[in-house]
Amino acid sequence: MVVVRGKEGMVGMHTEPDLRQPSDHAPLLVDLPISPENICFSRKVLKRDSDEENDFLSSVTLGLCALNFSRLDSVDSLRQFLG
Numbered sequence: 262m263v264v265v266r267g268k269e270g271m272v273g274m275h276t277e278p279d280l281r282q283p284s285d286h287a288p289l290l291v292d293l294p295i296s297p298e299n300i301c302f303s304r305k306v307l308k309r310d311s312d313e314e315n316d317f318l319s320s321v322t323l324g325l326c327a328l329n330f331s332r333l334d335s336v337d338s339l340r341q342f343l344g
Contacts, residue, residue, distance in 0.1 A: 307314040
């Protein structure tokens, strides 16, 4: 079940029979109206050559150096490493 609320004419839904896989179900495609005023994002930047950038890079470097990569000699060992 799909429940989509919106102003009349704002939300479009249709099935796409040509995209059917081996089952008899066709994908349901939903067009949602997205306008710039509905998108909220922020950007954080570290100024180049700043103390904050140096602290961040030092922290990343220390974290990477602490990892034990010596046992990463196969795909299985990489999977175990990544957990």
